[in-house]
Amino acid sequence: MIRVKFCGISSVEDAILAEKLGADFIGVVSDTVSPRYVKNEFVKIVKRYVTKPVVTVKVKGELGKILEEGKEADFIQIHRVLTDEELQYLNSFRRNIILYVPASGKFETYFRKVVSSSNYMVLLDKDNENKVDLYVAKKWINEYSKVGIGGGIKPENVRDFLSLNPYWIDISSGIELYKGKKDPSKMSLIIKEVREWTSIR
Numbered sequence: 001m002i003r004v005k006f007c008g009i010s011s012v013e014d015a016i017l018a019e020k021l022g023a024d025f026i027g028v029v030s031d032t033v034s035p036r037y038v039k040n041e042f043v044k045i046v047k048r049y050v051t052k053p054v055v056t057v058k059v060k061g062e063l064g065k066i067l068e069e070g071k072e073a074d075f076i077q078i079h080r081v082l083t084d085e086e087l088q089y090l091n092s093f094r095r096n097i098i099l100y101v102p103a104s105g106k107f108e109t110y111f112r113k114v115v116s117s118s119n120y121m122v123l124l125d126k127d128n129e130n131k132v133d134l135y136v137a138k139k140w141i142n143e144y145s146k147v148g149i150g151g152g153i154k155p156e157n158v159r160d161f162l163s164l165n166p167y168w169i170d171i172s173s174g175i176e177l178y179k180g181k182k183d184p185s186k187m188s189l190i191i192k193e194v195r196e197w198t199s200i201r
């Protein structure tokens with residue numbers, strides 16, 4: 001079964017709708033780099049209305065602060081490439097962590113460091129503005145069980161990502177009416193594609 005994370009959720013209404021339509025994870029971006037930014041306190045509010053795990057996405061900042069600010073979330077997704085020292089520091093915490101790894105052959109060594117470090121979930125995504133290398137992504141998904149994939153997923157191309165058989169697919173901008181507002185029909189289409197894909201395999 002391929003799980004679905006709808007990310008960049010920035011209203012309770014969209015969180016409730018995402019869960020109702022079938023999302024397995026509700027992602028919120030609590031980092032000001034995002035046009036979908038929400039304050040840390042939003043996690044606690046959303047958790048009153050949904051039962052699915054809530055993921056808070058962080059990009060910048062010192063890891064200790066990220067872990068503290070993300071403590072209300074079920075998962076903390078750290079969406080930047082970490083230094084060796086940061087990976088070592090993170091290993092000393094028992095938290096549900098999702099680590100971003102750019103889906104590019106240039107990050108093969110980093111991918112191996114991450115998956116050998118601890119029991120992380122790994123999210124493959126674009127390497128800056130370079131598209132996801134689906135060949136590399138397929139190779140890594142076959143090697144490690146907890147690899148999700150994002151990076152420009154939308155209803156028109158979701159099958160390309162489902163064919164890699166990831167642990168989950170992760171979508172933010174591809175299911176929007178406009179930045180910060182999710183589109184019910186696009187979310188429904190994604191879920192429909194996933195269910196159809198899963199039912200025939």
Ligand SMILES: O=C(O)c1ccccc1N[C@@H]1O[C@H](COP(=O)(O)O)[C@@H](O)[C@H]1O
Nearest residue numbers: 007008034079150151152170171172173
């Ligand atoms: O969603 C965001 O605004 C965001 C901002 C900064 C870092 C990560 C962000 N979202 C994560 O990136 C992937 C891919 O996004 P997209 O679907 O290509 O728009 C998304 O799944 C989130 O996990």
